[in-house]
Amino acid sequence: MLKVTGIQKGIVIDHIAKGNGIKIFEKLNLAKVNYPVVLLINVSSQKLGQKDIIKIQDNVDIDFTMLGLIDPKATVNIIEDEKIVSKMSLEIPKEVTGLFQCKNPRCVTSVDDYAVPKFTRVENGKIQYRCNYCEELTEYKL
Amino acid sequence: MNQTVKHLVDPNDFTVEEINQVIDLGLKIHSNPAQYARLCEGKILGTLFYEPSTRTRLSFESAMLRLGGQVLGFSDANTSAVKKGESLADTVRVLDDYCDALVMRHPMEGAPKLASEYSTVPVINGGDGGHQHPTQTLTDLISIKYYKGHISNLKIAICGDLLFGRTVHSLLKTLSRFENITFYLISPPELKIPKHLKDYLLDTYDVSISEFTDLEDCIEEADILYMTRIQKERFLNEEEYMRLKDSYILTRDKLSEAKSDLMVLHPLPRVNEIHYDVDRDPRAKYFEQAAFGVYVRMALISILLEVADHA
Numbered sequence: 537m538l539k540v541t542g543i544q545k546g547i548v549i550d551h552i553a554k555g556n557g558i559k560i561f562e563k564l565n566l567a568k569v570n571y572p573v574v575l576l577i578n579v580s581s582q583k584l585g586q587k588d589i590i591k592i593q594d595n596v597d598i599d600f601t602m603l604g605l606i607d608p609k610a611t612v613n614i615i616e617d618e619k620i621v622s623k624m625s626l627e628i629p630k631e632v633t634g635l636f637q638c639k640n641p642r643c644v645t646s647v648d649d650y651a652v653p654k655f656t657r658v659e660n661g662k663i664q665y666r667c668n669y670c671e672e673l674t675e676y677k678l
Numbered sequence: 679m680n681q682t683v684k685h686l687v688d689p690n691d692f693t694v695e696e697i698n699q700v701i702d703l704g705l706k707i708h709s710n711p712a713q714y715a716r717l718c719e720g721k722i723l724g725t726l727f728y729e730p731s732t733r734t735r736l737s738f739e740s741a742m743l744r745l746g747g748q749v750l751g752f753s754d755a756n757t758s759a760v761k762k763g764e765s766l767a768d769t770v771r772v773l774d775d776y777c778d779a780l781v782m783r784h785p786m787e788g789a790p791k792l793a794s795e796y797s798t799v800p801v802i803n804g805g806d807g808g809h810q811h812p813t814q815t816l817t818d819l820i821s822i823k824y825y826k827g828h829i830s831n832l833k834i835a836i837c838g839d840l841l842f843g844r845t846v847h848s849l850l851k852t853l854s855r856f857e858n859i860t861f862y863l864i865s866p867p868e869l870k871i872p873k874h875l876k877d878y879l880l881d882t883y884d885v886s887i888s889e890f891t892d893l894e895d896c897i898e899e900a901d902i903l904y905m906t907r908i909q910k911e912r913f914l915n916e917e918e919y920m921r922l923k924d925s926y927i928l929t930r931d932k933l934s935e936a937k938s939d940l941m942v943l944h945p946l947p948r949v950n951e952i953h954y955d956v957d958r959d960p961r962a963k964y965f966e967q968a969a970f971g972v973y974v975r976m977a978l979i980s981i982l983l984e985v986a987d988h989a
Contacts, residue, residue: 642807644788650767651792660881666874669788670809673874 540574540591547598548613548620549590554578556607557588563602571595601629605663605676630657632665632676640672684982687790687803689812689852696981697819697852701829703977703986704820708970711744714989717980718747724777725751726769726793727804728784733946733968734804734813738781741975750776767796774799779982781813782806800982808842808912814945815848816978817971821963822902824970825941830857833899837864837926838906838951840871842913845945846906847875854883861887862896866925868918869908893926898935903928905944905951905964929953933961943967 552560557577566573572593581587592598596614603610604626612624632655638645645651645667655665655674664673685691692700707714723742727735731753739749766784770793773780781802782790787809794801805811822829834853840846840863850871853859863871870876870889879885890896897903905928913919927950928942944952944964956962980986 640787642785642787642809644766644784644786644792644806647786648766648789648792650765650796651788660877666878667788669791670807671874671878672787672872 540576542618543572543591543593543615544618545616546571546591546593547596548615549592549603550587550611550613551581551584552588552590552607552610553584554586554588556610557590560588560590560603560606560610563606564598566590566592569595599635600624600626601632602635604629605632605635628657628663631655632657636674636676638667638670638672639674640667640670643667643670643672645669683794683798683800685790685794685797685801686812686978686982687794687801687806688810689815689848691812694855697816700816700974700977700981701820701823703980704816704970704974705824707976708824708973711973711976714745714976714980716746717985717989718742718745718983721745721747721778721983721985722776723747723749723751723979724773724780725749725753725804726773726780726782726784727751727753728755728782728789729805730754731783731804733971734781734783734811737968737971738802738804738813738975738979740972741979744972745976745979747778747979766792770796770801779979802978802982805844808844808847808909810848810851811844811945812848812852813975813978814845814971815852816974817967818845818849818904818943818945819852820970820974821943821967822941825963826901829853830859832856832858832901833860833862834902834904835862835864835893835896835900836904836906837893837928839869839908839922840865840906841869842909843906846871846904849904850875850879854879854885859885861885862890862900863887864890864893864896864926866891866922868922869925893928893932894935897932898937900936900940902941902943903936905942905948907944907947907949907951910949924950926951927953928956930955930959933959936961 574591576589608628613620614622634652645653654668658664774797779800781804783804787807790803940961942962
């Protein structure tokens with residue numbers, strides 16, 4: 537059995553749905569950081585059957601909005617001295633800035649570098665966001 | 679962003695009360711324009727037209743000149759620094775020092791909102807792509823108020839290009855906030871209002887929306903018939919435009935089924951969606967509507983420049 541030790545200080549993102557671990561890894565640009573990061577995939581889980589886990593050593597400053605967008609059911613544990621000092625549950629963000637593009641090709645955000653795409657979530661049962669500039673709805677997909 | 683400056687980039691930037699203030703002032707100016715002729719002396723309106731315009735630009739210029747103010751700007755982006763690659767934010771941050779308010783037309787949707795985030799003076803949306811045109815809506819509403827006496831309890835048929843027609847989008851978004859409004863939306867299936875807008879209106883307001891493909895199916899019920907042009911410039915495919923351009927042509931014959939006090943409105947320019955013989959029908963009010971555009975823009979400028987009380 538593969539064994540990965542705990543971390544001294546940092547973040548453990550647990551209960552990531554199987555397959556989302558690599559997506560979070562890529563979206564958070566974790567391949568380019570200079571602190572230790574572990575990505576575990578297909579880990580046995582009582583709750584999920586199989587799950588992914590990401591452990592990040594020495595850094596707690598990550599984009600939780602992005603995390604909530606990709607996998608709102610994941611949990612985040614903040615670690616200090618090898619102990620969990622706080623647990624955070626994620627939620628699908630209501631406001632999103634700059635994380636994805638508006639789908640409307642006529643939107644000003646598609647041509648102007650000053651216009652950072654900003655969205656507000658629409659409460660319609662889907663993960664859809666209304667562009668704050670052109671009002672078009674964009675469904676977030678990885 | 680300067681959050682204390684009042685802009686009009688989206689119809690919802692003004693409350694219903696503020697919209698009524700603009701309309702009521704516009705009607706006062708209409709009845710006695712001389713009283714307001716020096717209201718904007720010493721003030722400059724910047725006109726940033728990145729896309730062609732006749733009525734909107736000239737009615738804004740006329741409005742400012744009739745208020746005693748002055749105008750400067752461009753009506754062709756090719757003759758401005760934009761041609762050299764200047765960003766909208768940079769243009770606005772320079773021109774807001776030259777002017778007391780800016781009116782902007784732009785082909786990209788949301789451009790006036792972006793401008794408002796960088797401007798220290800009021801920004802007025804003079805039409806952004808197929809998105810919104812709030813000052814045309816003020817023009818529509820002042821016409822309705824003048825002829826009907828109220829902007830509530832109305833059945834409004836809107837016919838033509840409801841997908842790309844920005845005047846339609848602003849009118850729907852604004853009228854939905856008034857009491858007891860029923861919309862009959864007539865368009866080819868390809869040019870229905872954007873789904874996101876329809877969902878927004880139904881989710882947000884207590885408004886009734888029925889959709890039709892034949893004008894004859896609802897014309898007899900309507901208090902107002904708002905005809906619109908098929909927006910050739912928004913089509914990516916010329917063939918599609920040619921197929922749809924004559925979808926609706928209003929004639930005097932068709933009006934025979936309509937109420938005697940119907941108002942026929944059109945934001946203009948028309949192409950051939952209203953036959954010239956309708957012009958002689960007393961229910962045709964689109965030229966009067968265009969004239970009201972100057973008075974309501976005079977009111978809007980006065981209010982945004984905070985000089986309305988000085989008359």
